[in-house]
Amino acid sequence: xxxxxxxxxxxxxxxxxxxxxxxxxxxxxxxxxxxxxxxxxxxxxxxxxxxxxxxxxxxxxxxxxxxxxxxxxxxxxxxxxxxxxxxxxxxxxxxxxxxxxxxxxxxxxxxxxxxxxxxxxxxxxxxxxxxxxxxxxxxxxxxxxxxxxxxxxxxxxxxxxxxxxxxxxxxxxxxxxxxxxxxxxxxxxxxxxxxxxxxxxxxxxxxxxxxxxxxxxxxxxxxxxxxxxxxxxxxxxxxxxxxxxxxxxxxxxxxxxxxxxxxxxxxxxxxxxxxxxxxxxxxxxxxxxxxxxxxxxxxxxxxxxxxxxxxxxxxxxxxxxxxxxxxxxxxxxxxxxxxxxxxxxxxxxxxxxxxxxxxxxxxxxxxxxxxxxxxxxxxxxxxxxxxxxxxxxxxxxxxxxxxxxxxxxxxxxxxxxxxxxxxxxxxxxxxxxxxxxxxxxxxxxxxxxxxxxxxxxxxxxxxxxxxxxxxxxxxxxxxxxxxxxxxxxxxxxx
Numbered sequence: 001x002x003x004x005x006x007x008x009x010x011x012x013x014x015x016x017x018x019x020x021x022x023x024x025x026x027x028x029x030x031x032x033x034x035x036x037x038x039x040x041x042x043x044x045x046x047x048x049x050x051x052x053x054x055x056x057x058x059x060x061x062x063x064x065x066x067x068x069x070x071x072x073x074x075x076x077x078x079x080x081x082x083x084x085x086x087x088x089x090x091x092x093x094x095x096x097x098x099x100x101x102x103x104x105x106x107x108x109x110x111x112x113x114x115x116x117x118x119x120x121x122x123x124x125x126x127x128x129x130x131x132x133x134x135x136x137x138x139x140x141x142x143x144x145x146x147x148x149x150x151x152x153x154x155x156x157x158x159x160x161x162x163x164x165x166x167x168x169x170x171x172x173x174x175x176x177x178x179x180x181x182x183x184x185x186x187x188x189x190x191x192x193x194x195x196x197x198x199x200x201x202x203x204x205x206x207x208x209x210x211x212x213x214x215x216x217x218x219x220x221x222x223x224x225x226x227x228x229x230x231x232x233x234x235x236x237x238x239x240x241x242x243x244x245x246x247x248x249x250x251x252x253x254x255x256x257x258x259x260x261x262x263x264x265x266x267x268x269x270x271x272x273x274x275x276x277x278x279x280x281x282x283x284x285x286x287x288x289x290x291x292x293x294x295x296x297x298x299x300x301x302x303x304x305x306x307x308x309x310x311x312x313x314x315x316x317x318x319x320x321x322x323x324x325x326x327x328x329x330x331x332x333x334x335x336x337x338x339x340x341x342x343x344x345x346x347x348x349x350x351x352x353x354x355x356x357x358x359x360x361x362x363x364x365x366x367x368x369x370x371x372x373x374x375x376x377x378x379x380x381x382x383x384x385x386x387x388x389x390x391x392x393x394x395x396x397x398x399x400x401x402x403x404x405x406x407x408x409x410x411x412x413x414x415x416x417x418x419x420x421x422x423x424x425x426x427x428x429x430x431x432x433x434x435x436x437x438x439x440x441x442x443x444x445x446x447x448x449x450x451x452x453x454x455x456x457x458x459x460x461x462x463x464x465x466x467x468x469x470x471x472x473x474x475x476x477x478x479x480x481x482x483x484x485x486x487x488x489x490x491x492x493x494x
Contacts (some may be wrong), residue, residue, distance in 0.1 A: 005051035017115035040118035149191025180251035239422030387420030
C-alpha cells in the first residue's frame with residue numbers, strides 16, 4: 001500500500017469530521033458524531049480498497065461488502081433514533097461543563113479525536129486488502145465471525161427499537177439477546193471487528209492487535225458501557241436489578257449453557273437456572289393455589305437478632321371470592337441495659353386478585369417513633385400509591401414482598417409496603433437441603449434476604465442481613481390452615 005493512500009484516507013476522514021462538526025453546530029446536537037463514526041471507517045476502507053495493488057479480490061470483496069453493510073446500517077439506525085430526540089446525556093454533560101465555548105471546542109474535543117481513532121482502527125484494512133495470501137479456512141472462519149457479529153448487532157438494535165416503540169410497561173428490556181447481555185449490540189460489533197482483525201493478523205500485520213484493543217476499550221470503558229451506565233441507576237432504578245443478574249458485555253450464560261448441555265446431558269442449564277421462569281419451575285405449586293374460598297392460612301414467626309428474641313411477625317391469609325386477603329402485623333423491640341434502643345411496629349392489609357396481582361394495600365409502620373403510612377389501589381391508569389412520595393405505577397400487575405408465596409420469586413420489582421416505593425430485586429436459587437427445603441436469595445439496593453420454603457412450597461423461614469452486619473432471623477413457631485373445612489396445625493414452638 002503506497003504512502004499517498006494513507007494520506008488520502010486520513011484527509012478524507014478529517015474532511016468528514018469537519019462536515020460532521022458543521023452539521024452538529026447547525027443542529028446544536030453533538031450526538032451527530034455517532035452517526036459519522038461508521039462513515040469514517042467506510043470512507044477509509046474504500047480508499048484502501050481502491051488503492052490496493054495486489055488485492056485478493058474474493059477476500060477483499062467480502063470484507064468491503066461487510067463494512068459497507070455495517071456502516072450504512074449503523075448510520076441509518078442512529079439517524080432514525082436521533083431524529084427529533086434531545087442530545088445524548090453524555091454529550092450534554094460535556095456541553096454543560098464547557099458552557100458557551102463548547103461549540104468551537106467540540107471540534108478538538110470530540111470530532112477530530114473521533115476521526116483520528118476511526119483512522120487508527122481502519123489501519124487494519126491495508127493488510128486485508130493488499131494481502132496476496134490465498135483464501136484459507138482461517139479466512140472463512142474470520143469472515144463468518146464478522147458476519148455473526150453483524151447479525152447480532154442488527155438483531156439487538158431491532159429488538160431495542162421494537163421495545164421502545166411499543167412504549168412497554170416494563171422499564172427494562174431483558175428479552176431476546178438482551179436477556180444474555182446488557183449490551184448485545186456492543187458485543188456484536190466487537191465480534192465484527194474481531195473477525196476483521198483476525199484476517200489482518202493472518203496476513204502478518206501484528207499491529208492489528210492495537211486497533212482490536214482500542215475497539216474493546218472504546219466499547220467497554222471509554223464511550224461505551226462504562227459511561228452509558230455511569231448514572232443509569234438514577235435515571236432508571238429498575239436497571240440496578242437487571243445489572244446485577246446480567247453480564248454487561250460477553251453473554252457468558254449462552255456459552256456456559258452450551259458447554260453444560262454438551263458435557264452434561266440432561267442437566268439443567270445455567271441459563272435456565274438464572275431465568276425467572278426456571279426459578280418458577282424449581283418448586284411445587286404454591287400452597288395458596290389449593291385454597292378453597294373461605295380457607296385460611298396463618299404463620300407466626302419469632303424474630304431473633306443474633307441469639308436474642310426481639311419480637312414476632314404473624315400473617316393471616318384468607319381466600320375470598322375476589323382473590324386473597326392478607327393481614328399481617330409485627331412488633332420488634334431491642335433493649336440494651338434496660339433501655340429501648342430500637343423499636344418497630346408494622347401492620348398491613350393487602351388484597352390480591354386471583355392471579356396474585358396486588359389490588360389494594362393499607363399499611364402503617366412506626367420505627368423509633370417515626371410513623372409511615374402507605375395506601376394504594378389499582379386504578380384504570382395504574383396502581384396509585386399514596387405515601388410520603390405519591391406515585392402512579394404504570395404496570396398491569398404488581399406484587400409486594402409477599403414472602404408467603406413462591407410466586408414472589410418470579411418478580412423483578414416489588415412494592416415496598418412500608419415506603420410505597422417500587423424496589424428492583426434480584427433473586428437466585430440456593431442449594432437444596434436433604435430435608436427437601438429450598439433456599440432463595442433476594443437482593444437489591446440495601447436488601448439481602450434469604451427465604452426458605454419446604455418441599456411443598458410452604459414458607460418456613462427468613463433471614464435478613466442488616467446494615468449493622470447483624471442478622472435478623474425469623475423462626476417459624478406455629479402455622480395453621482383450613483383445608484375443606486378441616487383445620488390442620490403445625491406447632492414448632494418446641
